[in-house]
Amino acid sequence: MEPMSTCKLFGAIRALIGIKNTIPIIHGPRGCAYHIRYLLSVRSGSRIRICSTELSQEDVVFGAENKLKETIITVDRTYKPDLIPVLTSCSTSIIGEDIQKVARELKDEINADIIAISAGGFESDQSGGYEEVLETLIKSITIPKQTRGKTENPSINLIGVFRGGPDLLELKKTLKRMGIDINCVLTSGSNLEDIKNIPLAHLNYSFCDISGIIPCKILREEFGIPFVYYPFPMGFSNSLNFFKTLIDHFNLDYPLQREYDKLKPSIDYFRQKLDGYKAAIIAGPTRAIALASFLKELGMTPVLISIDLIGEYTLKELKWALGDAKPRVLIQPEVGEIEKFIKKEQPHIILGGLGESYLSYNFKIPVLDVMHGKELTWGFQGALSISQKIFNLIRSPSS
Amino acid sequence: MTKKIAIYGKGGIGKSTIVANIAASYSQKYNVLVIGCDPKADTTRTLYGSRIPTVLSILRENKEPNPEEVVYKGYNDISCVESGGPEPGVGCAGRGVIVAMNLLERLGVFEESFDIIIYDVLGDVVCGGFAVPLREEFADEVYIVTSGEYMSLYAANNIAKGIKKLKSRLGGIICNCKGIKDETRIVGSFAERIGSKVIGVIPKSELVPESEIEAMTVIEKFPDSKQAMVYHELAERIYENEDFTVPEPLAMDEFEEFFKELKKRASDL
Numbered sequence: 072m073e074p075m076s077t078c079k080l081f082g083a084i085r086a087l088i089g090i091k092n093t094i095p096i097i098h099g100p101r102g103c104a105y106h107i108r109y110l111l112s113v114r115s116g117s118r119i120r121i122c123s124t125e126l127s128q129e130d131v132v133f134g135a136e137n138k139l140k141e142t143i144i145t146v147d148r149t150y151k152p153d154l155i156p157v158l159t160s161c162s163t164s165i166i167g168e169d170i171q172k173v174a175r176e177l178k179d180e181i182n183a184d185i186i187a188i189s190a191g192g193f194e195s196d197q198s199g200g201y202e203e204v205l206e207t208l209i210k211s212i213t214i215p216k217q218t219r220g221k222t223e224n225p226s227i228n229l230i231g232v233f234r235g236g237p238d239l240l241e242l243k244k245t246l247k248r249m250g251i252d253i254n255c256v257l258t259s260g261s262n263l264e265d266i267k268n269i270p271l272a273h274l275n276y277s278f279c280d281i282s283g284i285i286p287c288k289i290l291r292e293e294f295g296i297p298f299v300y301y302p303f304p305m306g307f308s309n310s311l312n313f314f315k316t317l318i319d320h321f322n323l324d325y326p327l328q329r330e331y332d333k334l335k336p337s338i339d340y341f342r343q344k345l346d347g348y349k350a351a352i353i354a355g356p357t358r359a360i361a362l363a364s365f366l367k368e369l370g371m372t373p374v375l376i377s378i379d380l381i382g383e384y385t386l387k388e389l390k391w392a393l394g395d396a397k398p399r400v401l402i403q404p405e406v407g408e409i410e411k412f413i414k415k416e417q418p419h420i421i422l423g424g425l426g427e428s429y430l431s432y433n434f435k436i437p438v439l440d441v442m443h444g445k446e447l448t449w450g451f452q453g454a455l456s457i458s459q460k461i462f463n464l465i466r467s468p469s470s
Numbered sequence: 471m472t473k474k475i476a477i478y479g480k481g482g483i484g485k486s487t488i489v490a491n492i493a494a495s496y497s498q499k500y501n502v503l504v505i506g507c508d509p510k511a512d513t514t515r516t517l518y519g520s521r522i523p524t525v526l527s528i529l530r531e532n533k534e535p536n537p538e539e540v541v542y543k544g545y546n547d548i549s550c551v552e553s554g555g556p557e558p559g560v561g562c563a564g565r566g567v568i569v570a571m572n573l574l575e576r577l578g579v580f581e582e583s584f585d586i587i588i589y590d591v592l593g594d595v596v597c598g599g600f601a602v603p604l605r606e607e608f609a610d611e612v613y614i615v616t617s618g619e620y621m622s623l624y625a626a627n628n629i630a631k632g633i634k635k636l637k638s639r640l641g642g643i644i645c646n647c648k649g650i651k652d653e654t655r656i657v658g659s660f661a662e663r664i665g666s667k668v669i670g671v672i673p674k675s676e677l678v679p680e681s682e683i684e685a686m687t688v689i690e691k692f693p694d695s696k697q698a699m700v701y702h703e704l705a706e707r708i709y710e711n712e713d714f715t716v717p718e719p720l721a722m723d724e725f726e727e728f729f730k731e732l733k734k735r736a737s738d739l
Contacts, residue, residue: 167601
């Protein structure tokens, strides 16, 4: 009744706007474009461009194929994007607007590449949107071009990354130091050329439990690229194991252990300060698992873990990450359930996103936004930054 | 190459009877798939011998069914599918057609080696959903069933509008006689006016209701009858047909004028 997850259109848009110079057009009333843009702008702290055919009552009754054509042409001429994805919303999925046909018809009339994605909200939750976008990109751009060969340096693709910012920058820098290139990030910050060149990488790394696995399997089937999906580089040992997996895979000579050992005094310091504090995690599956083991690493006790949606490997990995910890785990919960258990478990801190900030007012418990696009959360530097912020909030919750 | 045919026409005009009988005819030589796209879900009844569960009702129980759960083998091994849909007065039947067709595509039903696929679509192209079988990836050619009655021709003209709008190809008009005076001439003139032709004339026959009572096609129940020959002949003509047009439907006043003139000429004769 009060869901914590959203619809296919949201997932599709979020995956698409990661691609450089891409302007999606939502064929539907204006609300879909407005709300998704609003939410994603706030969460990312970036300007996000999403267009809409702004359908009226009349358009839904009579069909609005021409309006869609006009909007596509206007977007193409005005913004000169590389890619225009056209998406249906609930209304146009119901009335059966044939966006595939429109895309085919306008293909040669516009400069941008065009793809059509059926994204009526009722068709699935957001994971269906992520997945369909990644599959469509692979099937309409990567596979037809069939780029041959491999990059000279060891290189990887990150599959299912929809957030760029300092995290991606930090990861690129660190991997470069180790001698590993990031070939393509699907989708954050990539352009169409990068997506075409996906087959050049030696390894795929899934960064999203609910949408990264199937694309990785398609790429393994099609191009023989192996893939790994765990761990997610959030936390000290998760990052250590993440880098170690890659260094071992490519058989590289890199003093990783020495780098980690240098962090030990800091880790010990935070452990000593944070030991015994209780925390709640409200996140998607990939981050929830990583954060659970990270908190344990800091000596904290995860008492509540809320996961919006789960993937094929989520529960297995979660069990492994939790070890002997026994938090209450809520899968695809209702908003009210989370509140009930926050009240009951009384954590000292909540790790979540902007949507959770109200909890800090209601329950007088500090909330750390670990989802924001401008935060550094990955790798050793990310782990240090999160540890420091948790420490600050717990020590002086008012700040 | 698979021949992909969609049959449209006013509700109750006899589309399903024609579809089932030509499918039965094709089945003697070819591998045939029949897809009923009507919430009533009775296209394949005479082929299977009873009503089959519909794609949409199966989907309500199981989100990922196997192809064997939605495709039923009927008379002479004809593959039968019914899209199904909501009860009258609720929900959205058009969306139902979209969902059912998407599922069939996802299950790879169309990738099987069918020689002929026939879509039997509800009365009229009333909304986007009912136009789905006309899309490029589904049917390649359309036939309209009509009698010489005003409402039936009116619906046929509307269907022609849908075909034109979707840039589909019209293969011809099937005249299903209701026993109106001068019926074949009326339908013939209409076909000519919209830039098409009559591809077959089905006379009224008592054998149709008789075989339908027993949930059989005329071809199965009365294989040697004259009526069975009529269906064989229609099937043959459709199979051989290579003459397709984008129809030029009549405007409302043109249609009224056309019909008045026909009646006048009929009474003058």
